[in-house]
Amino acid sequence: MGSRRSRLELIFDILLAIQNKGGRIKPTHLMYKSNLSHKLLNTYLEELIHKELVLVEEIQVKKKQSATKTVVITEKGLGFLAEFRRMREFTDAFGL
Amino acid sequence: MFRLFSTPGWFNGWDIVFDIVGLIVAFLIAAYSWRIYHINKENRFAYLSLAFILLAVGFLFKTFTSSILYYTPIRDVAAEVLRPVAGKGLSLSLIYYRAAFFLQMVTTLGAWLLMFFVSQKPRSRLKKFYEVSQIALFIYLLLLVSIVSNFRYGVFYMTSIVLLSLIVLNYYKNYLNTNKNKRALAVMVSFLFILIGNIAFAFVFFSQGFYALGEILTLVGFLILLITYQKITKR
Numbered sequence: 001m002g003s004r005r006s007r008l009e010l011i012f013d014i015l016l017a018i019q020n021k022g023g024r025i026k027p028t029h030l031m032y033k034s035n036l037s038h039k040l041l042n043t044y045l046e047e048l049i050h051k052e053l054v055l056v057e058e059i060q061v062k063k064k065q066s067a068t069k070t071v072v073i074t075e076k077g078l079g080f081l082a083e084f085r086r087m088r089e090f091t092d093a094f095g096l
Numbered sequence: 097m098f099r100l101f102s103t104p105g106w107f108n109g110w111d112i113v114f115d116i117v118g119l120i121v122a123f124l125i126a127a128y129s130w131r132i133y134h135i136n137k138e139n140r141f142a143y144l145s146l147a148f149i150l151l152a153v154g155f156l157f158k159t160f161t162s163s164i165l166y167y168t169p170i171r172d173v174a175a176e177v178l179r180p181v182a183g184k185g186l187s188l189s190l191i192y193y194r195a196a197f198f199l200q201m202v203t204t205l206g207a208w209l210l211m212f213f214v215s216q217k218p219r220s221r222l223k224k225f226y227e228v229s230q231i232a233l234f235i236y237l238l239l240l241v242s243i244v245s246n247f248r249y250g251v252f253y254m255t256s257i258v259l260l261s262l263i264v265l266n267y268y269k270n271y272l273n274t275n276k277n278k279r280a281l282a283v284m285v286s287f288l289f290i291l292i293g294n295i296a297f298a299f300v301f302f303s304q305g306f307y308a309l310g311e312i313l314t315l316v317g318f319l320i321l322l323i324t325y326q327k328i329t330k331r
Contacts, residue, residue, distance in 0.1 A: 008136050087132050089328045093279035094129075095215045095270030096140045 053077035122152035156203035208259035215266035287319030
């Protein structure tokens with residue numbers, strides 16, 4: 001079993017899961033890809049939306065009466081991903 | 097004239113340039129590590145930043161003392177600035193040279209010691225219970241070595257060699273643990289060059305050329321660090 005992920009690592013995993021799906025993903029898929037519980041994912045999504053790293057779009061499906069939610073990564077979110085990768089590379093290089 | 101280093105005449109001034117490069121590189125890495133600490137609040141990044149700041153300060157003191165030793169105009173300016181405090185005997189006062197060398201050595205050794213602790217894997221680091229007493233012991237030994245080194249400079253380089261050897265070993269382990277990461281290899285190689293440079297410094301008593309060789313090897317080490325830093329931050 002892997003070690004517990006830090007808060008920043010969790011945010012990275014969420015944003016990476018969205019990026020890997022072409023920049024938009026359904027919340028349910030995101031939950032499985034990022035390996036988080038529904039409650040925890042919602043908590044982090046709220047934070048990510050507040051920090052404008054992601055946004056939630058509602059798309060009206062023709063056949064269904066309800067709207068489908070999609071989580072979309074923003075430019076700021078992509079910037080965070082790049083910065084986190086740099087930080088991780090620095091950490092690996094200096095053995096921290 | 098009081099001299100800590102036996103610098104060949106043709107090399108006068110070049111070591112100052114090399115030390116300034118090292119100073120800049122150390123500051124850049126310290127700043128980036130501090131920035132990461134600011135983001136994730138993990139102490140190890142703050143410690144690494146402090147280590148490189150100490151290294152930069154060590155270079156600053158070395159540059160200062162070298163400038164005063166090599167260049168009469170700078171020595172005259174320094175004498176004028178310090179004359180109200182030192183009085184008539186400033187030109188012969190060894191205490192200022194010794195103080196500057198002491199500060200250079202204690203900061204540099206402090207940097208190597210901190211880097212040694214930081215480069216260890218967390219499970220190998222000192223446990224909190226023993227931390228304070230053992231760190232206090234290390235600081236005492238550092239201060240003792242720095243004082244003694246004022247009279248026997250070889251002691252400073254021998255201590256640096258021991259600490260740097262341990263740092264290189266830690267970074268070699270890190271290179272293996274990170275699945276032979278190129279950046280980890282570069283960091284290990286850079287500290288290896290700095291280590292070999294310090295070994296060269298230890299043989300200055302044998303030939304002045306070893307001082308120039310040591311400076312060049314140390315410069316190469318810091319240039320590798322600079323290239324690694326640029327490759328990481330520009331991705």
